[in-house]
Amino acid sequence: MDWDINGQSNMTLSGKITQYFTLIVFTSLCFGFFIFYFAIERATMQSAIGKLENLNHVIEQKLACTSIEEIQQQHPHVKVIRLTEKDMDLVDEVIREGNYEWNEMLQTMVNHVTVTTYPFIGDQHYSIQSQISLTIIDDDYFVGIAMTIAWILVFIIITIIFFGELITRKLYTPFFHLLDKMNSFDVREKKSLELIETPIKEFSQLNELFYKTSEQSIQHYQALREFTENLSHELQTPIANIKGKLELMLNSDLSEQQMIALSSMYDELDKVSSINQSLVLLMSLDHHQVSNESINISDLLNEIISNYEDIISMNGLELNLDIMPDIFINLNPLLAHVVLSNLVSNACRHNVKNGYISITLNSCFLNISNSGNEQEFSNDTIFQRFNKGKYNPNSIGIGLALVKKILTVYNLDISYNFHQKSHSFLINFNKLHV
Incomplete structure (x- = not known):
C-alpha cells in the first residue's frame, strides 16, 4: 500500500478488487447464515409433517381390518375417533404446530406438531390425529452452525486473497506494463511506446x-x-x-x-x-531537462549585485547584504543567472526613493526584500504572466513568471510576502543541496 502527498493510502488495483470480493462474500455469507438457519427449521418441519401424513395414511388402511384399540396400542402417538353425523363436514386436513413446552425426559423445549385427517372408511367417518415432538434448535446448536459458517468464511476469504491476487495480477499484466511504460515515457527521447499485446478488449x-x-x-x-x-x-x-x-x-x-x-x-x-x-x-x-550542474550561487549573486550598484546608488537605496560564501546548489548556471537577475532587478525597479534592499543568503534559503509601495498582488497572482503594477507600468510582466517557472522545474518553491511596506521573496534551498 502506497501513500499520496495528502497522506492518504493508495491501494493497488488487485488489492482493491480483492477487498471488494471479500466484502461481498462476507455480506453474502452473513445473509446466507440466516437463510440457512431458517431453511433447516422449515425443512425439519416439512419433513415431520410429511411423515405424519404418511402415518395417517397407514392408519387409514389399517382401520379397514384392525380395531381402534389395537391401532392405538401399536401407535401411542396416534389418536383415532369415530365421528358422528354432525361432523360430516370435517374433510380437510388440519396441521397444527408451535405448541412449545418443556420436556423433562429430553431436558429441552419441544415443538408439538399434529396432523389431523378425516377419512371415510366404508360408511364410517373417522378422525385420525398423529403427533410428533421436535426438539427446538438451542443455543449450542445455533453456535455450532455459526462456527461452521465462520470457518467457511475464513477459508473462502483466504482463498480469495491468495488466488484473487494471483489471478488479478495475471489478468492486469498489460495494464501494469502500460503504467511502467508511461512512467518512463519522455517526449524528448522521441521513442514510441512498446506495449505488449493482450486478448482483453x-x-x-x-x-x-x-x-x-x-x-x-x-x-x-x-x-x-x-x-x-x-x-x-x-x-x-x-x-x-x-x-x-x-x-x-x-x-x-x-x-x-x-x-x-x-x-x-x-x-x-x-x-x-x-x-x-x-x-x-x-x-x-516546459521541456527543459534538469541537469546535475553545480553552481556557486554566492559568487553569482555578488556578481549580479555589482552590476546593479550604479542603479542602486542613483536611486539612493540602502543595500544590506548578508551573503554566506561558497553556497553550491544544483541549478543550470544560465537559468540561475536569469532568476537572480530578475529578482535583484525587481527589487530595484519596484522600490521607493531612499528606500532599501536587503539580501540574505545561507545554506538554507535566499531572501531578497525591498521597501516599496502598497501591496498590489497576492502570493498566487504575483507570479502570473503579464501582471504589471500601477507604480511601474514599463515592466513587461514576465520576469517573476519566468523565475517561478525555472524554480518549479528544479523542484524549488518561491514565496512572496508583504509586511509594513516591505516586499520579500524567499527561496528555500533544502531540496537542492549538493
Whole structure:
C-alpha cells in the first residue's frame, strides 16, 4: 500500500478488487447464515409433517381390518375417533404446530406438531390425529452452525486473497506494463511506446489510446520546439536590424524632438526583444531537462549585485547584504543567472526613493526584500504572466513568471510576502543541496 502527498493510502488495483470480493462474500455469507438457519427449521418441519401424513395414511388402511384399540396400542402417538353425523363436514386436513413446552425426559423445549385427517372408511367417518415432538434448535446448536459458517468464511476469504491476487495480477499484466511504460515515457527521447499485446478488449483499447496519445505528444513537442526556434530566429533578426538603424539615426544630427521620439522607439523595441526572449525561454522550460550542474550561487549573486550598484546608488537605496560564501546548489548556471537577475532587478525597479534592499543568503534559503509601495498582488497572482503594477507600468510582466517557472522545474518553491511596506521573496534551498 502506497501513500499520496495528502497522506492518504493508495491501494493497488488487485488489492482493491480483492477487498471488494471479500466484502461481498462476507455480506453474502452473513445473509446466507440466516437463510440457512431458517431453511433447516422449515425443512425439519416439512419433513415431520410429511411423515405424519404418511402415518395417517397407514392408519387409514389399517382401520379397514384392525380395531381402534389395537391401532392405538401399536401407535401411542396416534389418536383415532369415530365421528358422528354432525361432523360430516370435517374433510380437510388440519396441521397444527408451535405448541412449545418443556420436556423433562429430553431436558429441552419441544415443538408439538399434529396432523389431523378425516377419512371415510366404508360408511364410517373417522378422525385420525398423529403427533410428533421436535426438539427446538438451542443455543449450542445455533453456535455450532455459526462456527461452521465462520470457518467457511475464513477459508473462502483466504482463498480469495491468495488466488484473487494471483489471478488479478495475471489478468492486469498489460495494464501494469502500460503504467511502467508511461512512467518512463519522455517526449524528448522521441521513442514510441512498446506495449505488449493482450486478448482483453478493454486493455487493447487502452493500449491503442495511449500509443496514439504518446505519438501525438511527440509530434506536438517537435512542432513546439521548431516553433520556438523559428520564432527566436525570425524575430530577433529584424529586431536587431531595426535597433541598428535606430542607433545610427540617434548618432546623426537630429532635432531634440526627433531624438526623443527615436529614443522612445528604441526603448519600446528593446522591450519587444526582451518579451520575445522571455517567452521563448518560458516555452522551452516546459521541456527543459534538469541537469546535475553545480553552481556557486554566492559568487553569482555578488556578481549580479555589482552590476546593479550604479542603479542602486542613483536611486539612493540602502543595500544590506548578508551573503554566506561558497553556497553550491544544483541549478543550470544560465537559468540561475536569469532568476537572480530578475529578482535583484525587481527589487530595484519596484522600490521607493531612499528606500532599501536587503539580501540574505545561507545554506538554507535566499531572501531578497525591498521597501516599496502598497501591496498590489497576492502570493498566487504575483507570479502570473503579464501582471504589471500601477507604480511601474514599463515592466513587461514576465520576469517573476519566468523565475517561478525555472524554480518549479528544479523542484524549488518561491514565496512572496508583504509586511509594513516591505516586499520579500524567499527561496528555500533544502531540496537542492549538493
